[in-house]
Amino acid sequence: MSDVDTIVRLRRGRPSKADAAQIDRRVIDAAWDVFLESGYESATMEQIAERAGITKTTLYLRHNDKSALLRATVNDRMSTWAIENTRDGWTVGDTLEERLVSLACKILAVGNHPDILATSRLIHGTTGEAGRIARELDRFMREPMIEEVTGEIAEYGHIEGFTAKDPQAIARFFIAMLGSMIDQYAEDYGNPEQHEKLARQVVAVLFRGRSEW
Numbered sequence: 001m002s003d004v005d006t007i008v009r010l011r012r013g014r015p016s017k018a019d020a021a022q023i024d025r026r027v028i029d030a031a032w033d034v035f036l037e038s039g040y041e042s043a044t045m046e047q048i049a050e051r052a053g054i055t056k057t058t059l060y061l062r063h064n065d066k067s068a069l070l071r072a073t074v075n076d077r078m079s080t081w082a083i084e085n086t087r088d089g090w091t092v093g094d095t096l097e098e099r100l101v102s103l104a105c106k107i108l109a110v111g112n113h114p115d116i117l118a119t120s121r122l123i124h125g126t127t128g129e130a131g132r133i134a135r136e137l138d139r140f141m142r143e144p145m146i147e148e149v150t151g152e153i154a155e156y157g158h159i160e161g162f163t164a165k166d167p168q169a170i171a172r173f174f175i176a177m178l179g180s181m182i183d184q185y186a187e188d189y190g191n192p193e194q195h196e197k198l199a200r201q202v203v204a205v206l207f208r209g210r211s212e213w
Helices: 003-012 017-038 045-052 056-062 065-083 097-109 114-123 129-160 168-182 192-208
Strands: none
Touching: 003 097, 017 045, 017 056, 017 065, 017 114, 045 065, 065 114, 065 129, 097 129, 097 168, 097 192, 114 129, 129 168, 168 192
């Protein structure tokens, strides 16, 4: 067999870029489904390979272990959420109160997204590498929101004639209150009227303590 024949034979056995991308997609989707169905601890690489329609060898060539696959799966979901939930034009209103209500409505809608709730539950209480992934997910969700609220409090507080001593601390308290609402009213995802009602309740509580800002 010539060198050319050998190269042709090897290339025929190697998936194209399109095929490889399709396999990668199947693996991530299969891992997501199995992790949610079985829980991270109970899920196995064998189950995921079978669901994806590939061999375990093929799976391990792509992901060294289950925690690496969890990271890839969560990163994939985070990328999707980042695209779906861009914060451009999130905040509307002429006063700080109205802008915080507007922002809270968006945060409640995003936080109640079924995929986000499912992922949070999936890795809640995990340890080791999975625990690190859980903390990264929490930062991914919270920090941009805290930054946004901090900016609103600093800017519109100045416009309205007061200066908050620690806008970021207030923002963290605000996001924490919204987080408790998300946990309590998760079943109302997709209900904009409920989001606005809850948002106004949280902002009202926040503003009652405005003299201490």
